[in-house]
Amino acid sequence: MMTIIQWILLGAALFSVGLYGVLTRRNAVLVLASVEIMLAAVNINLVAFDTYLSDPAYTGQIFALFVIALAAAEVGVGIAIILMIFRNRHSVDVDELDLMRY
Amino acid sequence: MTIGDWLTESANWAFLFLAIPTFVASVMVVSSRNVVRAVLYLVIALGGSAALFLMLGAEFVGWTVVLVYIGAVIILFLIGIMITRAPLTKSVDLSHPISAKAPAALLSVLLFGVVAWAVVESFGLETIPLPEEATRTGEIGLSIFTSWVIPFEVVSFVLLAALIGGIVLARKDEPAEVP
Amino acid sequence: MNNAALLPIAPEVILLAGALIVILLLVLLDRPYREGGIVAMAALAAAAVASVLQWQALGDGADNLYFSAQGVPVPRLPMVVMDHYSAFAGVVIFVVSMLGLAVAWRLVLTLGARSAEFLTLVLLAVAGLHMMTASANMIMLFIGLETASIALYVLAGFTRERANADEAAVKYFLLGSLASVVFVYGAALLFAATGSTAFYGAGSMREFLAENIVAEPAILLLAMGLVIVGMSFKVTAAPFHQWAPDVYQGAPSGIVGLMAAGVKIAGFAALGRILFSALPSQIDDWAPALAIIAGASMIIGTVLAAVQDDVKRILAYSGVAHAGYILMAFVAGNEGIGSMWFYVTTYALTVIGVFAVVAVVSGSRSGSSPLAEWSGLSSRAPVLAWVMLIMLLALAGIPFTTGFVAKVTVFTAATDAGYLWLMILALVTTIVGLYVYFRLAAVMFLEGPAGVEEVVVPPTTALVLAVAAVTTVLLGLLPWPLLDLAREALPL
Numbered sequence: 001m002m003t004i005i006q007w008i009l010l011g012a013a014l015f016s017v018g019l020y021g022v023l024t025r026r027n028a029v030l031v032l033a034s035v036e037i038m039l040a041a042v043n044i045n046l047v048a049f050d051t052y053l054s055d056p057a058y059t060g061q062i063f064a065l066f067v068i069a070l071a072a073a074e075v076g077v078g079i080a081i082i083l084m085i086f087r088n089r090h091s092v093d094v095d096e097l098d099l100m101r102y
Numbered sequence: 103m104t105i106g107d108w109l110t111e112s113a114n115w116a117f118l119f120l121a122i123p124t125f126v127a128s129v130m131v132v133s134s135r136n137v138v139r140a141v142l143y144l145v146i147a148l149g150g151s152a153a154l155f156l157m158l159g160a161e162f163v164g165w166t167v168v169l170v171y172i173g174a175v176i177i178l179f180l181i182g183i184m185i186t187r188a189p190l191t192k193s194v195d196l197s198h199p200i201s202a203k204a205p206a207a208l209l210s211v212l213l214f215g216v217v218a219w220a221v222v223e224s225f226g227l228e229t230i231p232l233p234e235e236a237t238r239t240g241e242i243g244l245s246i247f248t249s250w251v252i253p254f255e256v257v258s259f260v261l262l263a264a265l266i267g268g269i270v271l272a273r274k275d276e277p278a279e280v281p
Numbered sequence: 282m283n284n285a286a287l288l289p290i291a292p293e294v295i296l297l298a299g300a301l302i303v304i305l306l307l308v309l310l311d312r313p314y315r316e317g318g319i320v321a322m323a324a325l326a327a328a329a330v331a332s333v334l335q336w337q338a339l340g341d342g343a344d345n346l347y348f349s350a351q352g353v354p355v356p357r358l359p360m361v362v363m364d365h366y367s368a369f370a371g372v373v374i375f376v377v378s379m380l381g382l383a384v385a386w387r388l389v390l391t392l393g394a395r396s397a398e399f400l401t402l403v404l405l406a407v408a409g410l411h412m413m414t415a416s417a418n419m420i421m422l423f424i425g426l427e428t429a430s431i432a433l434y435v436l437a438g439f440t441r442e443r444a445n446a447d448e449a450a451v452k453y454f455l456l457g458s459l460a461s462v463v464f465v466y467g468a469a470l471l472f473a474a475t476g477s478t479a480f481y482g483a484g485s486m487r488e489f490l491a492e493n494i495v496a497e498p499a500i501l502l503l504a505m506g507l508v509i510v511g512m513s514f515k516v517t518a519a520p521f522h523q524w525a526p527d528v529y530q531g532a533p534s535g536i537v538g539l540m541a542a543g544v545k546i547a548g549f550a551a552l553g554r555i556l557f558s559a560l561p562s563q564i565d566d567w568a569p570a571l572a573i574i575a576g577a578s579m580i581i582g583t584v585l586a587a588v589q590d591d592v593k594r595i596l597a598y599s600g601v602a603h604a605g606y607i608l609m610a611f612v613a614g615n616e617g618i619g620s621m622w623f624y625v626t627t628y629a630l631t632v633i634g635v636f637a638v639v640a641v642v643s644g645s646r647s648g649s650s651p652l653a654e655w656s657g658l659s660s661r662a663p664v665l666a667w668v669m670l671i672m673l674l675a676l677a678g679i680p681f682t683t684g685f686v687a688k689v690t691v692f693t694a695a696t697d698a699g700y701l702w703l704m705i706l707a708l709v710t711t712i713v714g715l716y717v718y719f720r721l722a723a724v725m726f727l728e729g730p731a732g733v734e735e736v737v738v739p740p741t742t743a744l745v746l747a748v749a750a751v752t753t754v755l756l757g758l759l760p761w762p763l764l765d766l767a768r769e770a771l772p773l
Binding site for chain 2: 290293297300304347357358360361395398399401402405406408409412418420421424425427428431432434435438439450474498499500501502503
C-alpha cells in the first residue's frame with residue numbers, strides 16, 4: 001500500500017530544494033525557476049490529499065489548477081519585470097540590487 | 103509496516119521511479135552552473151510531477167501541467183534567458199558564494215525536518231487508496247463550472263492584470279521616456 | 282436570480298466594469314487621460330456605496346454567503362461572504378483608494394498614454410484587496426491576494442526608466458512571489474489537516490476543528506505557521522519586512538500611499554478572516570506566535586526607523602512598527618477585532634496623508650525622498666509642514682490625534698488578553714518612536730530652508746490632505762462613532 005507520508009515528504013523535499021534555490025541563486029530568472037519548483041511541491045501536496053480524502057468537490061485538484069493558472073500569470077509579469085531591469089542595467093544579477101539592505 | 107512490506111508493493115516502485123528523477127532534477131535546477139541546463143532540468147522536474155499526478159489519477163491536472171508549464175512557462179523562461187543574454191556556457195556567478203549557501207542549506211534542511219516531523223506525527227502510516235480509475239476530466243470540468251465557477255471567473259482578474267502589466271512593463275514606446 | 286443576490290459581489294463587478302471602461306475609453310476618445318481618471322474615481326465611489334448598501338442589507342437580514350452553484354446537485358461551497366466585516370473593509374479600502382488615487386492624480390496626468398493601464402491596474406488591485414477580505418474560501422482568498430499582488434508589482438515599477446523603480450519592482454516581485462508560495466503551501470497543509478478550504482458552511486475548516494479534537498495537531502500548527510508567515514510578508518511584519526523600505530523608496534511617490542495603506546488594510550483583514558473565522562478554536566496556538574511577530578516588528582521597525590536618512594524609508598520602517606501594534610489587537614481574539622479595525626482605518630488615513638506630503642515635497646514620479654529635501658519646509662510651505670506635523674503626531678501616538686486612541690485601544694485589548702509583556706514592550710517602543718517622528722519634525726521646523734523653489738500643492742492633493750488632517754484630529758477627539766462601527770464589524 002502507498003502511504004500518504006511518502007507524497008508529503010516528496011512535496012516537502014521539493015519545497016525545501018526550491019527555497020534553497022530562491023535564497024542562493026543570483027540570476028533573477030533562476031530565482032523564478034526555483035519558485036516554480038516550490039509551486040510544483042505545493043501541487044503534489046494538494047493532489048495527493050485530494051486522492052487521500054476523495055473529496056466530492058475535487059477541492060485539491062481544483063486548487064492545484066488555480067495555482068497553475070496563477071503561477072503562469074505570475075511568470076508572465078515576472079519575465080516582463082526582468083526584461084525591464086535588463087534593459088536598464090544590462091544585468092539580472094539580484095546581488096547588484098542589494099536584496100537584503102536594511 | 104516495514105520497509106520490506108513497503109517495497110513489495112509495485113505502486114511504490116513506480117512512485118520511486120518517478121519521484122527520484124523529479125527530486126534530482128529539481129536539485130539540478132537550483133545548483134546547475136549552466137543557466138539553460140537549469141531551465142531544461144525544470145522540464146524534467148515538472149514532467150516528473152505531471153507523471154505523479156497521472157499516477158494519482160488526476161488526469162486533468164497532469165495534462166494541464168504538461169500544457170501550461172512545459173508548453174508555455176518553460177518557453178517564457180527560455181525567452182527570458184535569451185533576451186537577457188545570459189552566458190550559455192558554465193558560469194560561476196549564477197549563485198551566491200559558498201559562505202551564503204551554508205545558511206540557506208541549513209534553513210532548507212531545517213524546514214524539511216520540521217515538515218517531515220509534522221506529517222509523521224499527524225499521519226503516521228495511513229495509506230492512500232490508489233485510484234481504480236482516473237478522475238475523468240468531465241467530472242473536473244463539471245465541478246469547475248458548478249461548485250467553483252466564481253473563482254474560475256475571478257481568475258480572469260489576475261489574467262487581465264498580468265496581461266496589462268506585462269505589456270506596460272515590456273513595451274518599448276514613447277521616445278520621451280528613453281533616458 | 283434577483284438583484285439582491287448579486288449584492289455580495291457587487292463591488293468587484295463594479296470595479297472590473299470600471300477597469301474595462303477605462304481601457305475602452307483609450308480606443309474611443311482622443312487622449313482620455315482625465316476622463317479615465319474620473320471613471321476610475323466613479324468606480325471606486327460606486328464600490329464604496331455598494332459596500333454601504335451591503336452593510337444596510339445585513340441589518341435587514343440578507344443572506345451572508347454567496348454560493349457558486351445555485352440549485353445544482355453538486356457540493357455547494359460558499360465562495361464569497363457578505364458580513365459586517367467585509368462591508369466595513371470595503372468602505373475603508375475604497376475610500377482610502379479614492380484618496381490614494383487623488384494623490385496620484387498628477388502622476389496619472391504625466392503618464393500620458395500609459396495612464397489607462399495605470400488606472401486599470403489600480404482598479405484591479407483594489408478589487409483583489411477587497412476580495413481578500415470578502416472570501417469565504419481559501420482559494421478565493423489566494424486568488425484575491427494574487428490579483429492585488431500582481432497589479433502592485435507592476436505599479437511599483439511603473440516609472441520604469443528610473444533606476445530604483447525597476448529595483449523596487451523586481452524586489453517586490455521576487456520576495457512577493459516567495460511569500461505567496463509560502464502562503465499557498467500553508468493553505469495546502471491546512472487543507473490536508475482539515476480536509477477543507479472553506480471558512481463557512483457544512484464541512485468547513487471551522488466545523489471540522491470544532492467536531493474533531495485533534496490530539497497532536499502538528500500539521501495544523503505547521504500550516505498555521507506558514508499561512509501567518511506568508512501574510513506577514515504582505516503586511517510587512519518583522520522579520521519578513523525586508524522588501525518594504527526598498528519598494529517604498531523605489532516606487533513612484535504618488536502611488537506608495539495606496540500601496541502601503543491598501544495592502545495593510547486587506548492583509549490584516551484577510552489574516553483576521555482566516556484566524557477568527559476558520560481557526561477560532563486554535564487561538565491558544567496562533568496568538569503567542571502573533572505576539573512574538575508583533576514584538577519583533579515593534580523593536581525592529583522602531584530601531585531601524587531611527588537610523589534612516591530617507592523619509593520614505595523612515596515611513597516604511599514606521600509601517601513595520603505599526604504592523605506590530607496592529608498585530609497586538611489580534612492576540613485578543615474576537616475582542617480585539619474592533620481595536621484592529623479602528624487602528625487599521627485611522628492608520629491608513631494617516632499614511633495616505635503622509636505619502637501625499639511626500640509626493641508634494643519630492644515629486645509624484647520620484648523615488649527617494651532624502652531628509653535634506655525636507656529641511657526648513659515650515660518656512661517654504663508652512664501649511665504643508667503643519668499638516669505633516671499633525672500626521673507625524675498621529676503616527677507617534679500623541680493625545681488628541683487618532684494615533685493615541687488607536688494605540689490605547691490595542692494596548693487595552695492586549696492587556697485584557699493577558700499579554701502584559703507585549704503591552705510594556707509596545708509602550709517602550711512607542712516612547713523610543715517619538716524620537717523618529719520628532720527628528721523629522723525638527724528637520725522641517727528648525728533647520729534652514731533647503732531651497733527657494735516654491736512648493737506647489739495640486740488641488741486634488743490639497744483635498745486629500747484636508748481630509749486626512751481633519752479626520753486625524755476629529756476622530757482623535759471624538760473617536761466613538763467610528764469605534765462603535767468598528768466594534769460592530771465582526772466576521773460571520
